[in-house]
Amino acid sequence: MDGGNEILSGPKLVTEGEWAGWRTWSGLDAFEDQTGPFYYREENGVVRSAFRAEPRHMNGGGFMHGGCMMTFADYSLFTIAWRELTDMRAVTVSLNGEFLGPAKAGDLVESTGEVTKAGGSLLFVRGLISTGGAPMLNFSGVIKKIRPR
Amino acid sequence: MDGGNEILSGPKLVTEGEWAGWRTWSGLDAFEDQTGPFYYREENGVVRSAFRAEPRHMNGGGFMHGGCMMTFADYSLFTIAWRELTDMRAVTVSLNGEFLGPAKAGDLVESTGEVTKAGGSLLFVRGLISTGGAPMLNFSGVIKKIRPR
Amino acid sequence: MDGGNEILSGPKLVTEGEWAGWRTWSGLDAFEDQTGPFYYREENGVVRSAFRAEPRHMNGGGFMHGGCMMTFADYSLFTIAWRELTDMRAVTVSLNGEFLGPAKAGDLVESTGEVTKAGGSLLFVRGLISTGGAPMLNFSGVIKKIRPR
């Protein structure tokens, strides 16, 4: 029910351009490729995910569409929990979001978060999407490991 | 923070093809155009929204991406509540979803739901996304009216 | 993490008083006894749960406390899903609620809902709490079966 599987297919390290040093599994998830691509990197044990907002991500009001934020949140559940998902397929069980603020075309949109509980079959994750330090979306979700790859 | 504004710009009636008889505001919301377009119609007082799943909506596992479902859910909050939003701009305050089942490319994906409470400034909506009668996503959300157009 | 276990201990049929004909497992769950007791019955395949609001259920504003509603919602997850939980222990994984309206002391508070998906290990439930036909709380949650009794 989500893009979690892709994480396990081995993300690629970007070596040039704005995202040099970040990882992506562009090419492995059609909807994330269409919506993003999104990128992530781990720095000092903290996973940060990001993408650059474009006009195609906006709603009719000129702000980032809530569905775009939720798609990035769903992606972020799996980047935040990637260490728990090595060699494991997983799906999203639930995703909850509260919309805190907007983003406009050109903004760098980022997410960070933590695994609040790693159970045998269920992983609990929460995070925050922001731009330039301004909060955009608070999210939390549950991931279910379904089987080893 | 969502596509709600568009509803108020007057949806277009589709007159031919698979979606003849349905309404869309394709052309007014960049992210919904990229993800959908989505369509809706009211039959016997029930608002039904729908779109046709394509390979570009799938995740790496070959099933519809959770973010695609959440985008359609966010859209559906506003189609379900459209009567309460005439001449009113509105944004999504919160959106919650539980993932019940998958969809594959080619599936007709539909949503229905109801306004559980229409307050002065806040609208509460819940709904269900399904395909061929099989449940995909249970969702609920809060919409805030922000100003008359 | 909730009172689900009790359902399986065999609810008692109330034979007299306001709740004659309803079932309760009063005596098996300390917190539900303190907060309720709550009652449920199945009529024409629909599970209905209920309790009578008292002053002790109110907040400082004189309306039913949100925590009281969420406690009744958590209870309702298990009454709504009781057929799926026979001889099975289970716990709540997540619970989401939107507050739609108040109740006052003396009101009859009821809930109804449905199992939106019954998986092998996870059950998805949604429901609505109301009084006299006026909506109070929309809720949805995920239950995890943990082991046979």
Next chain:
Amino acid sequence: MDGGNEILSGPKLVTEGEWAGWRTWSGLDAFEDQTGPFYYREENGVVRSAFRAEPRHMNGGGFMHGGCMMTFADYSLFTIAWRELTDMRAVTVSLNGEFLGPAKAGDLVESTGEVTKAGGSLLFVRGLISTGGAPMLNFSGVIKKIRPR
């Protein structure tokens, strides 16, 4: 729809016993008095809320009832946001929780969290309930200011 009003009636400082140095508005909210009482204090800008788990808070499995945790979470929304609510009545609009772990009778149950966004009429709060450093409930909610006192 919740206990928020009480915060504004001026909490009392406890001067003796286990909760000396903590604040409570015991006596002002019937349901919180029945369920708790709960206590909170601010240390270095961080609001911490707490109560001592008793047998009456447990479910039939001998662990803290999910409804008890959600009641404490609803209370915590208002203690975490108390600075934004001075002289203001407010109600809970939505409350979401994921159950991470149990508590037993005798455990000290605590919550901390932050206001993720303080809007003109809506406050967004998230937090975590834990005991002895072990996570119990991740929660997030939306509060609506309704009027000055």
